[in-house]
Amino acid sequence: MPEDPRPALDLTRDAVQLTEDLVNIESVSGNEQQIADAVEAELRKLAHLEVRRFGNTVVARTDQGRDERVVVAGHLDTVPLNDNLPARRDETRLHGLGSCDMKGGVAVALRLAATMPRTNRDLTYLFYECEEVEAERNGLHLLSQSHPALLQADFAILMEPSGAVVEAGCQGTLRVDVTTRGRRAHSARSWTGVNAIHGAAEVLARLNAYEPRRPVIDGLEYHEGLNAVFVSGGVAGNVLPDACTVSVNYRYAPDLSEQEAYAHVREVFDGFEVEVGDSAPGAMPGLSVPAAAAFVEAVGGTVNPKFGWTDVARFSRLGIPAVNYGPGDPHLAHRQDELVPLEEIAVVEKRLRSWLEVSS
């Protein structure tokens, strides 16, 4: 009989090796079947876990009757290939697509699932699909719609790269289009028209004058930003344009709701036409919740605010406090040269292990 061509995962090997094996199973968003099959097959061998599969999302739960339940989650997909497979390892780092975002974290979660049949908290391991693409395909989002009870927990750890330091909370993001209007005219007779691009000078001036807030929430300082991300206008090379649109992205601290963020942006651009585009609320750090506080203490006490938007905001919307905690520099995510330091994989595994260990 021919060998099964599918690379198997061996959960008994160390987390670095496991990360390398995971990286070598290409799993660009939409193509997660092979990696999900491998993860599911290995988890099903473990008697202490109840495993379920939804699309290419795999859920595995312990049921030890503990007072507390914690979700440990990681997405299986990566951004598109960029001539950065297979994995390559040097003395201190593993290179390759998904090494940083976030197969190092997935490897640690799989190791915990495989090697800790007994823990001081019940665990819900979640390995999900399509995090890197539109929300409608996101495995965590889909599961929260179809089986919300499966996600119920006191706390969630999203193993996104965070440099092996807890990142709490998550800024909200709002995009609006600010449009100025004019009246077309031939540019040879420009005094007969009104130039909409010239009208946008005031929009840009307000952006330049804007003083972003830096509020402190649960001891973490957030840093907001209000930025033009696109500008467009123009009809023809000899015509005064009758419209100009500046797309503005507001990144706001999690003490504001989506509605408050929108009201603020409208106020900044008072007098202009403002249309709301994408919007996703932030997530409060939630560090006052006992499970979260205990976790932070167990993994070293340092917490940074999270500026970018991650699925911690989804957990937050489900009423579950969540933090990012995983190996890898988040700034390297989505880059062709992404990598993960081997040391960070080891540190994250060790700290989670000691936090979950049943005291003797």
Next chain:
Amino acid sequence: MPEDPRPALDLTRDAVQLTEDLVNIESVSGNEQQIADAVEAELRKLAHLEVRRFGNTVVARTDQGRDERVVVAGHLDTVPLNDNLPARRDETRLHGLGSCDMKGGVAVALRLAATMPRTNRDLTYLFYECEEVEAERNGLHLLSQSHPALLQADFAILMEPSGAVVEAGCQGTLRVDVTTRGRRAHSARSWTGVNAIHGAAEVLARLNAYEPRRPVIDGLEYHEGLNAVFVSGGVAGNVLPDACTVSVNYRYAPDLSEQEAYAHVREVFDGFEVEVGDSAPGAMPGLSVPAAAAFVEAVGGTVNPKFGWTDVARFSRLGIPAVNYGPGDPHLAHRQDELVPLEEIAVVEKRLRSWLEVSS
């Protein structure tokens, strides 16, 4: 034998009927063969003209040994069809593609060519192709390259629509791209980057503060303009853009050369990256030339400055003073609802006829 399906032109009929017949020969730029064939065929029947054909451009010259030679020119092509053929006539106006720009003027020129074997000045009639498209295809441009001697004259009348009033001179036009640079950064950490769109605020502020000149040249007041015609910038919805380009169109009075116009724009945008795009010089009104002064007096004495760019600038570059003078409101050119007042066709023909008449 079947009838020739090609509509014939009858130069003995009045100029309004001739305009209608010309409009009904569709001649969108690049498709002028049929109209050029018809024009050439009729002109070749006239013994007092020497006719030559170049592509779809037809030249017909008298040779009476006069001291002065005048070019009377019109283009045969039109902008694209816009559901505005065939021609339609009401009590006072003729409607349809090319009626205004510029088959009314072409009809008058053909009438003069056909009915005035003797004139007080020698005439070079020019009916040319591809005026509405890029300069490289323009029949006047091509002829000025291949047979410049054929165009030699003391004065030129370009029968572009000018409301039956002489329009003299022509503003120059220059397009430049003004680019601001920044440094990309994730919009969630905007303080680590530099936003190039925000940097364009100053470019727009200078445009808003700009005071256009209104110089008086040969008694005509020109009105300049400096206008953004395009703006673009942006990388992604969550990225601070590293470049933003404002395309600016400078329409300048003909007392400036192309070089002076460019130097002026560079000065306005001092400190910014400025790249020159399209450029076409203006044309001085040239009304002090005796032939031009006599013409203006003969047709009523009123002269307006020309703001838009026309082929008078090409004649000017050949050293031939030129004016626009033809039936039709220039603001209706290129519009679906273009039309020409019948009265203006008649007035223009009558005035040119009396200017060219051999005094008894």
